Amino acid sequence: PIFYSTLCFHAGAIYEPSDRAGLAEMVSRMLEAGTKRLTRAEIAESIEMFGGRFITDIGYYTSIIGVAILSTFARQGLQLIAELAMQPTFPEKEFEIEKSKLLSELAEKESDPHDVLSELFRRVIYGDHPLGRPHDGLKETVSQIERDDLIKFWTQFYAPNNAILVITSDLEIDEVIRMVEDTFGGWQPKPLELPQIVEPVEVDKRIVKFRKMDVNQAFIAFGHLGPKRADKDWNGLRVASYILGGSGFTSRMYKELRVKRGFAYSAYAYFVPGVKLPGFFNSGIETVRDTAFEAVKLMLQTIEEFVEHGPTVDEVELAKSYYQGSIPRMTDTYSKIGRALLDTEIYGLEDFFWLKDVEKIQQLSVDDIHKAAIQHIKPEKFRMAIVSNSDRLLKDLEKLGFTPPA
DSSP states (O other): OEEEEEEEESOOGGGSOGGGTTHHHHHHHHGGGBBSSOBHHHHHHHHHHTTOEEEEEEOSSOEEEEEEEEGGGHHHHHHHHHHHHHOBOOOHHHHHHHHHHHHHHHHHHTTOHHHHHHHHHHHHHHTTSGGGSOTTOOHHHHTTOOHHHHHHHHHHHOSGGGEEEEEEOSSOHHHHHHHHHHHHTTOOOOOOOOOOOOOOOOOSSOEEEEEEOSOSSEEEEEEEEEOBTTOTTHHHHHHHHIIIIISGGGSHHIIIIIIITOOEEEEEEEEEOBSSSOEEEEEEEEEOGGGHHHHHHHHHHHHHHHHHHOOOHHHHHHHHHHHHHHGGGGGSSHHHHHHHHHHHHHHTOOTTHHHHHHHHHHHOOHHHHHHHHHHHOOGGGOEEEEEESOOTHHHHHGGGTOBOOO
16 A cells, blocks of 8 residues: 655746756755755665655656655655655755756757757747746756755745645545644745746747757657647647557558658657646657658648648547547556646646546547647647758758748
């Protein structure tokens, strides 16, 4: 029997200063570095002694600290979460070690074309908006972060009135409530005002950004801003993107680009859901440089034909069958149930949305999915990111209306 609990703060990367990108990441990493009572080593020993593990996660909107532990030690697990969240000391020596480690990780990412493409794509989609930066920061911004920055960020955002506590367990609810009250009852709220983040700007034309890198193929991604997770069309878009480029060997993109033409090593399409701000549509390929332009043309043509004509009945039935089997697996463990409960709050979804999503998807018609695609996939607004060892593709892309941003 497992006790799974996460404490989630609205303390993600969108709230950090642009010249300190990576600050939220550093704060999250340093929570386990020491408290008023325990050193890093003692924290690690404590969780191991109870047969548990820590859970940490940091993104653009939220920061999470939690535990998965045997139910017998649920109270001790909650107390550890509380201590890490409420009493971190951010030791100077540990801070320097963690900062150096993060800088090394960021340097390593610069040698991975997938990471480089992901960063460039976010920049082309969101521009200078906070969502356009990597949530773990940039070398030039992380290098400027000081210990005092961590203390200031933690003081501002790590408060009970800025948190969501999620617990999944086999324990009785009354017992859990008592433990929560005993552990967190004395935690005082703070005056809190989250910074107002402006909406990212949509661009009504095709643009392209290029990054030169010593690789033997072209890594290409394109898309545009997309809907929030709570959008009424979300399930229709899940089905549409699954058919278009999310179903592996059976997707239209894979069949057209890989099977029929041999143009691409991989081809994909999916939507990343927005939370408080828009998400994005992402479609991409990895292809030989010499056939990159033909591959891009065919990719665009495949998307445009899908938007114009919609899916077939057989494609929709295959997608429905997939989601009927896969969505229930979203909640087949305590940790997955906990994540689903947290998503309910973060995305503003209805209770037990994962069960209702299955029903909603089964009720979708071919026309419903087609209308969702027309509404939310706009090829004329695609923004493209390319990582390759040659920029000669850029000249060809001008024929398709893709030009560098002004």
